[in-house]
Amino acid sequence: MAPRKPSATPALGMYPRVRMRRNRIDTWTRRLVAENTLTASDLIWPVFVREGKGVREPVASMPGVDRLSIDLLGEAIGEAKTLGIPVIALFPAIDQAQKTEDGDEATRPGNLVCRAIAEIKRTVPDIGVMVDVALDPFTTHGHDGLLRDGYVVNDETVEVLCRQVLVQARAGCDIISPSDMMDGRVGAIRTALDEAGFQHVRIMSYAAKYNSGFYGPFRDALGSKGTLGGKDKGSYQMDPANSDEALREVALDLEEGADMVMVKPGMPYLDIVRRVKDGFGVPTFAYQVSGEYSMLKGAIERGWLAERVVLEAMMAFKRAGADGVLSYFAVEVAKRLKSG
Numbered sequence: 001m002a003p004r005k006p007s008a009t010p011a012l013g014m015y016p017r018v019r020m021r022r023n024r025i026d027t028w029t030r031r032l033v034a035e036n037t038l039t040a041s042d043l044i045w046p047v048f049v050r051e052g053k054g055v056r057e058p059v060a061s062m063p064g065v066d067r068l069s070i071d072l073l074g075e076a077i078g079e080a081k082t083l084g085i086p087v088i089a090l091f092p093a094i095d096q097a098q099k100t101e102d103g104d105e106a107t108r109p110g111n112l113v114c115r116a117i118a119e120i121k122r123t124v125p126d127i128g129v130m131v132d133v134a135l136d137p138f139t140t141h142g143h144d145g146l147l148r149d150g151y152v153v154n155d156e157t158v159e160v161l162c163r164q165v166l167v168q169a170r171a172g173c174d175i176i177s178p179s180d181m182m183d184g185r186v187g188a189i190r191t192a193l194d195e196a197g198f199q200h201v202r203i204m205s206y207a208a209k210y211n212s213g214f215y216g217p218f219r220d221a222l223g224s225k226g227t228l229g230g231k232d233k234g235s236y237q238m239d240p241a242n243s244d245e246a247l248r249e250v251a252l253d254l255e256e257g258a259d260m261v262m263v264k265p266g267m268p269y270l271d272i273v274r275r276v277k278d279g280f281g282v283p284t285f286a287y288q289v290s291g292e293y294s295m296l297k298g299a300i301e302r303g304w305l306a307e308r309v310v311l312e313a314m315m316a317f318k319r320a321g322a323d324g325v326l327s328y329f330a331v332e333v334a335k336r337l338k339s340g
């Protein structure tokens with residue numbers, strides 16, 4: 001075996017004069033020496049929206065998560081704001097009947113997501129609204145882009161994404177979040193926004209987004225699982241085997257004008273979060289995705305895990321260097337932080 005590398009932090013002293021447990025002896029000492037903290041300001045809450053009135057439809061594979069009709073958004077998001085959550089991320093569950101091969105609904109100004117943005121801006125003015133850019137909620141095949149002869153074409157998709165961005169920006173969206181993994185999309189989106197006078201709309205790119213099985217429940221929530229069938233997104237999302245490649249993706253997105261970057265999924269990719277934060281020193285976010293939520297929630301519901309694992313997972317993101325976390329637990333976490 002290769003010799004172990006010397007540790008970065010040498011032991012400063014020796015037992016019995018040094019006793020590490022002294023700093024762990026009671027709650028106030030532990031609080032005093034804590035290296036990381038978690039507050040509601042670190043949280044982004046993903047919200048699913050659907051058509052209808054007064055509809056709160058549970059997502060079967062995500063216990064506790066609902067698809068809400070637009071009229072219920074104000075109250076739910078108002079609560080999130082009161083709890084100190086700075087931003088919500090909006091995801092539309094589009095009726096199957098409105099999905100098409102090319103996902104045209106994505107670029108229609110009065111679509112579900114645009115009406116939802118406008119409603120949130122009207123009812124909860126001081127919360128940030130972030131919206132995904134990708135075609136998967138709108139396509140019959142469930143891919144994030146245009147499918148031509150079985151391949152998701154890049155440049156043609158980027159053009160459509162830019163049109164999608166503009167309807168969302170016009171509706172009042174604050175942060176555009178490209179989750180599609182097309183090459184060159186961040187630069188094209190920045191140009192489209194600037195040319196249309198949206199210099200202040202921010203871009204948080206899904207810079208290192210992996211081709212992951214942990215998105216399963218999300219695809220249930222959007223109804224894109226059936227449409228995607230057994231096909232996967234490996235020709236555009238990253239291979240879970242890779243780490244250096246994530247740094248290159250982040251570098252390109254920053255070069256193209258991303259204001260913030262994201263690593264996704266979260267907990268299985270904390271090594272990537274740390275490398276990105278250390279390598280670039282830019283606002284870095286992690287997405288604790290649907291599958292991570294369902295694993296924890298499912299185990300908690302069965303009594304296999306205690307609820308404290310949720311805060312532990314959140315702290316793990318902070319420790320890895322994330323400036324914030326997208327989490328379906330956001331409201332629950334914010335409530336817990338408030339009650340102390």
Ligand code: PBG
Nearest residue numbers: 134136179214215218289290291
């Ligand atoms: C769509 C998108 C996905 C997620 C966010 N935006 C799924 C995918 O790429 O298939 C996943 C979120 C989650 O699992 O919670 N491009």
